[in-house]
Amino acid sequence: MHKQISSIHNPFIKDLSQLKEKSRIRKKTQTFLIEGLREISLAIAGGYTIKTILVDFSKINQTEIDSLLTTSISEFEVIEISNNVYEKLAIRETTEGILAVANSKNLALKSIEFKTENPLILVAEAPEKPGNIGALLRTADAAGIDAVFIANPKTDLYNPNIIRSSVGCLFTTTIATGTTSEIISFLKEKNINIYSAALTASVEYQTIDFKKPSAIIVGTEATGLTDEWLENTTSNIIIPMRGAIDSMNVSVSAAIILFEAVRQRNS
Incomplete structure (x- = not known):
């Protein structure tokens, strides 16, 4: 059973909204948001550590989530989110209903x-x-x-x-x-x-x-x-x-x- 978040006023969702909007927050936390199944898959292939996956199951099925779990080198939490939470965090209108929080890399x-x-x-x-x-x-x-x-x-x-x-x-x-x-x-x-x-x-x-x-x-x-x-x-x-x-x-x-x-x- 996944943890579920249905309110856009949830503190964690508010933090993620800040992460989406503000470079300063991304730099401070060394984390960022990824939207879309292909992008998350490529991040995993590129050696990025995924911390959390947020899923709107009205747009994506469990099988696709399971395929990510088998390719990721890191274990991550899966949180089920409502459609209105998803729409608050997503920037694309047509996307698969999946977001990830990942650790950024040192680009020096x-x-x-x-x-x-x-x-x-x-x-x-x-x-x-x-x-x-x-x-x-x-x-x-x-x-x-x-x-x-x-x-x-x-x-x-x-x-x-x-x-x-x-x-x-x-x-x-x-x-x-x-x-x-x-x-x-x-x-x-x-x-x-x-x-x-x-x-x-x-x-x-x-x-x-x-x-x-x-x-x-x-x-x-x-x-x-x-x-x-x-x-x-x-x-x-x-x-x-x-x-x-x-x-x-x-x-x-x-x-x-x-x-x-x-x-x-x-x-």
């Missing part, structure tokens, strides 16, 4: 260990929009690269909108955060070439040899990269534009360059 650079001596890394400097961050993580997952670094992050990576827009790739991608200076120092220490997507003093991206250890650096569409990257770059790279505009969405630009790097490495 020093915790990064590459499985290869020839890594391919994406670095995004100061991305703000959760949708863009999620799309970058999906791109990284699709390309099968070794890591994503977020320089000078403006947004807490466990923001529910990043989890949603990344469709769980947040959990399956090796991620680290740090200042621009820290990431540049890390890349130089590891002898990883730095290729900065920039409009000035640039060569076309497809002329670069990405077969060696490489980091592809992208900035925001509005402001581009800070001078610190341009002063420490191995080479500035550009995607030639054939139309009337001179920039694309950051995740599109990253995808074009990353898949060229992957193509070279596989040829």
Whole structure:
């Protein structure tokens, strides 16, 4: 028999609502909310510790919960919640009726260990929009690269909108955060070439040899990269534009360059 919560005024539910809304609470408690069966499954596959599962059984059945229990390395409590409690905590309108409370991971650079001596890394400097961050993580997952670094992050990576827009790739991608200076120092220490997507003093991206250890650096569409990257770059790279505009969405630009790097490495 599961513990049951039917009131949105329950203190635990109020705490979880704060966890959903406030980055400060997520950082203080080192926990965050995950919504959706696929996302929770990917978090478990990515080695995240699940503390509690909350289930609206009007939307999901016990068999699907049991499948999670068999894959998780940690034991977790299952709490049955009413539909109105679920709707208070969920951010998606169409979802399977399941939420999880998970422990966040240390995203420090020093915790990064590459499985290869020839890594391919994406670095995004100061991305703000959760949708863009999620799309970058999906791109990284699709390309099968070794890591994503977020320089000078403006947004807490466990923001529910990043989890949603990344469709769980947040959990399956090796991620680290740090200042621009820290990431540049890390890349130089590891002898990883730095290729900065920039409009000035640039060569076309497809002329670069990405077969060696490489980091592809992208900035925001509005402001581009800070001078610190341009002063420490191995080479500035550009995607030639054939139309009337001179920039694309950051995740599109990253995808074009990353898949060229992957193509070279596989040829």
